[in-house]
Every structure is written in structure tokens, then in C-alpha cells.
Amino acid sequence: MTDPRVLIVGAGPAGIRAAQTLVAAGLRPVVVDEGARAGGQIYRRPPVGFTRPPETLYGPEAPKARALHAVFDRLVAEGRVDHVPQSSVLGFSATGAHVAGPEGAQIVPYDHLILATGATDRLAPLPGWQAPGVYSLGATQIALKAQGVALGQRIVLAGSGPLLTLVACQLLKAGAEVAAVLDTAPLSAQARALPGMLARPVFALRGVAMRARLGRRYHAGVTLHRIEADATGPVALHWSTASGHPMRTDCDMVGMGWHLRAETQLAGLAGAQFDYNEVWAQWLPRTDRKGRLRPGVYLAGDGLRILGADGAEVAGRLAAAACLADMGRPAPDTAADLARLDRLERFAHGIARAFPWPAAMVRALPDATVVCRCEGITAGTLRATVDHGGAEANRVKSLGRIGMGRCQGRFCQLAAAELIAAHGGTSPAQVGRLRDQAPVRPAPAGPLAALHDQG
Structure with a gap:
């Protein structure tokens, strides 16, 4: 046998x-x-x-x-x-x-x-994030690991989670200029979650040490407003401190990500x-x-x-x-x-409780904000689709094309669920999950036809 x-x-x-x-x-x-x-x-x-x-x-x-x-x-x-x-x-x-x-x-x-x-990467949309020169934290790390390349000369990293701190430290170690590290998680949430993170004290202390290396670049509990960009890419990121003070940080590259x-x-x-x-x-x-x-x-x-x-x-x-x-x-x-x-x-x-998904920020996105970068679907179009067809993920997809692009919802589905839930008066769990369809990756028509012929 x-x-x-x-x-x-x-x-x-x-x-x-x-x-x-x-x-x-x-x-x-x-x-x-x-x-x-x-x-x-x-x-x-x-x-x-x-x-x-x-x-x-x-x-x-x-x-x-x-x-x-x-x-x-x-x-x-x-x-x-x-x-x-x-x-x-x-x-x-x-x-x-x-x-x-x-x-x-x-x-x-x-x-x-x-x-x-x-x-x-788990991504949350931000006005202007569709501009060239805006990357996920994962893409930023891939370029650094695989090719030894920093994707900008003056970099701002925004989001939350361990990867935010890790990528910032890796860029600094490689000699890149990191202008700011903007964490949407407040320090109070991070402190409350400390008992759970102490299940692995060595890793928790390693994270504290990396945070210390960032120094004054690191800001917790921020509110992200928009990425200012021109035809060549980001010019600045507009944000507010935890106390509400408005800030503008000049940059030519933005890396974003909220854990995984x-x-x-x-x-x-x-x-x-x-x-x-x-x-x-x-x-x-x-x-x-x-x-x-x-x-x-x-x-x-x-x-x-x-x-x-x-x-x-x-x-x-x-x-x-x-x-x-x-x-x-x-x-x-x-x-x-x-x-x-x-x-x-x-x-x-x-970790998940220390660095939460920014649901409130996503739900408050202005109507003009692009949510689905593949298809160019805005928050306003998404809300209008909910009004027309109801607050169910696959119904919104079929009527409004959210999640129909190259990434098949990998980068927009979670944010779209928040927007659908907020506008429809329900929860992301009730909105549901987009159905999976093959092929799960973009592929040339020739290989797809060959697969059909094989079986």
C-alpha cells in the first residue's frame, strides 16, 4: 500500500x-x-x-x-x-x-x-491612504528583510500592535529616518492588558525595551485624521495627540497596520x-x-x-x-x-486587548474616504448601498462591489463590516463574512484554463 x-x-x-x-x-x-x-x-x-x-x-x-x-x-x-x-x-x-x-x-x-x-496586515482606512507611497507594515518589513530597502526617506508609521514597534526599530537599526510612530491604542488600555501579556514576561519586557528605543518618536492614544499627498505620494500625516492637540508630521512614506x-x-x-x-x-x-x-x-x-x-x-x-x-x-x-x-x-x-482594533475611528470615516482601494469604493458609497440593500456583507458586496477587487476583501472586509454595522444599526458579527471564492489569488487566464482542462 x-x-x-x-x-x-x-x-x-x-x-x-x-x-x-x-x-x-x-x-x-x-x-x-x-x-x-x-x-x-x-x-x-x-x-x-x-x-x-x-x-x-x-x-x-x-x-x-x-x-x-x-x-x-x-x-x-x-x-x-x-x-x-x-x-x-x-x-x-x-x-x-x-x-x-x-x-x-x-x-x-x-x-x-x-x-x-x-x-x-489588518488595515483600517484613512483619508488619503490610497496614495502611492502608503504601504502596510508587512510590506514595509518585507522590503527591508528581502532587499534591505527602506521605502521612504522620511517615514511615519501608524496603527497599533507589536508589529508597529518592531518595524520602527528595524527601520531605525537599518539607518532609516522614522519621523513618528503613531499608536492609536491609549496607554491605559496597554496598562490594563499587562497581566495577560505577563504570561510571556520575556517577550513583554522585550517590547518595553523596543518602545524605549523609539523615544520621543512614539505617541500613544493618537487620533489619525488624514494623509496629505500630492501626485508623487505622501507629504504629511495629520493627527491629534491623546490630549487632542492637532499635529502635522512631514513625510514621504506612510506604513500602516493594526496587528494581523x-x-x-x-x-x-x-x-x-x-x-x-x-x-x-x-x-x-x-x-x-x-x-x-x-x-x-x-x-x-x-x-x-x-x-x-x-x-x-x-x-x-x-x-x-x-x-x-x-x-x-x-x-x-x-x-x-x-x-x-x-x-x-x-x-x-x-496583546489584542492592549492594542485594540480602532472601531470608532473606522465608523466615523468621512463619506469621501476610499475603503476598498482595489475598486475605489468610498465610505459614502458603502453607506448608500446599505440604505438600498440592507446591512449584510454579501448583499453589500453584490450591489456595491466592496471586496470584489484584487485582494478579495483581505484589506477592506473588516473595515467595511464596521461601516455596514454602524450605518445599519447592527454588529459586525451580524453583518457576516464575505463568502470565499476561487481563485483566492489573481492568476493569468492561461494557467486557470489549464487547471480546468486537468480536472
Whole structure:
């Protein structure tokens, strides 16, 4: 009898640990990843020949990054993992996963599926954010890690969450000029959440130390008003201090982000049910503690729970263990990982409460503010669509095109839900979640036609 075919989507910390666990059990998984080299976003690797060392790229996390990279590279070199890089899973059919990459399109058959798709930036619209030169914090970090490039000469970072502080410190360490770091979370919320964050005291203290390095650049509890821009990009960001004093900070680049948003499109296509999580202010898939969606389909990493890189490693091992158990094969003991998962979740919930999603700011956006950058849909158009068709996400999408663009709602869905809820007198949970549709990534027509011909 042949071994079961296991497909892992994603080669970040969760996907790497899942692959390692399966290989230890005698299986040879296929790992499809959009990156050229394994590591995911947090441990993203630069091109071969890039001279900046891991200590510069990853800071105190460099030993973890080196270890993960070495594990995966060894498994591939030994022929124990089939790695399909620079490739996207676009959807699923009865014959397998539809994959598009540099060599074209293919259907990858599988018996068991582990989705370790990670997370993307969670963005809140701001008047002027559609201008060139306005990036997400993740894009800012990718440019720095992958190419050693700061995307501006005078940079303002705005949003909230650990990534805001981390990216600011990384830019400063690389020699970039960071004019201001504007955090919409008030210091009072951060202080109230401290007990939860002390579930991981080393990380909490590391965050305090990074904050201290920012000095007077850092401002908490701010109100963001608008990005002033000309044809070439940002000119200034207008904001108010926690005490209400109006400010204008000159800049030529703005990076924005409010922590992370779980990447869940493939989970939805795989049959996941979702619950609106009030702590994280987003829809998260419903699984058991080990990430089992159902026998044969498993979720791991930030695409399931926003727990960061360490949590993703734990989740990857748990998903692989659940997969092995469902195959009837010996699985590793998961008691220690489940206990660690509890501690990681306490810390993550503390982070979520310390740096909340700016719901009030989003709900008060002026009508002229672009909400969906792909389609150019404004807050006013969105509100008018609610008046015409009701306060339900998919109804608003079908009538007003919100979420129909290139990102398929990845960057606008959460903000749109806030606006729909506020205007319709309901809650984001009642507004609902946009239905997932394949292909989950933009793809050329030729490969899509080839996939159709294959199955």
C-alpha cells in the first residue's frame, strides 16, 4: 500500500514544524509556498547571496530563524519533503489542490491537507491612504528583510500592535529616518492588558525595551485624521495627540497596520465554519484544539489563531499529530504543546486587548474616504448601498462591489463590516463574512484554463 499523500500549504513556522513531524513518522509531505525560500513572513529570507546576517534581519529571534531554516533545508536536501516554492494554491476540487507557479499550473492530489497560510496586515482606512507611497507594515518589513530597502526617506508609521514597534526599530537599526510612530491604542488600555501579556514576561519586557528605543518618536492614544499627498505620494500625516492637540508630521512614506488578520480564504474553501471573535475583531475558523477542521483537513498557525511565530510552531506540530492520529499512525504526545498553547493564548489575548482594533475611528470615516482601494469604493458609497440593500456583507458586496477587487476583501472586509454595522444599526458579527471564492489569488487566464482542462 502507498503512503497517504499529505499536502501542506505554507512554509512558515507552522508549515515547517508540521512537515518535520510528518517526516519523523515516515511520510513525505508536499509543501507548497508562495515564497522563494521557506521561512514565512516572520522569518522571511532574503535572496541567495544577500549579505545582511540573520542577527540583523531577525534580532533576538535569529537563533530560531536559523534553526527553522536549517530544518526545512535539510528535509528538502535529503528528499524527505517535496517543496513547491513561488506557487499559490488557488482552490480545490475533487482531484486535488489547484496550484499556479512559475512553471504554469498543476493539480496536486492529496489525501490529507494542512493549511498553514499565516496572516496578513489588518488595515483600517484613512483619508488619503490610497496614495502611492502608503504601504502596510508587512510590506514595509518585507522590503527591508528581502532587499534591505527602506521605502521612504522620511517615514511615519501608524496603527497599533507589536508589529508597529518592531518595524520602527528595524527601520531605525537599518539607518532609516522614522519621523513618528503613531499608536492609536491609549496607554491605559496597554496598562490594563499587562497581566495577560505577563504570561510571556520575556517577550513583554522585550517590547518595553523596543518602545524605549523609539523615544520621543512614539505617541500613544493618537487620533489619525488624514494623509496629505500630492501626485508623487505622501507629504504629511495629520493627527491629534491623546490630549487632542492637532499635529502635522512631514513625510514621504506612510506604513500602516493594526496587528494581523488571519489568512482564511483557503480554509473557507476547504469547508471551515467561522465565528466572529470579539477579542480579535475578526472572523476565525472553528476547529478543535489541535487544529482539526475535520478528519483529513487541519489548520495551523496564524491562519487559525493569532499567536505569533512560537505559537505557529506549536500549532504546526499539533496539526500534524492530529493528522497522524486520523491516519491510524503513531502520533507524538501533545500534552506539553497543548499546555504551552494555553499560555500563548493568554499572552495573545493580552496583546489584542492592549492594542485594540480602532472601531470608532473606522465608523466615523468621512463619506469621501476610499475603503476598498482595489475598486475605489468610498465610505459614502458603502453607506448608500446599505440604505438600498440592507446591512449584510454579501448583499453589500453584490450591489456595491466592496471586496470584489484584487485582494478579495483581505484589506477592506473588516473595515467595511464596521461601516455596514454602524450605518445599519447592527454588529459586525451580524453583518457576516464575505463568502470565499476561487481563485483566492489573481492568476493569468492561461494557467486557470489549464487547471480546468486537468480536472
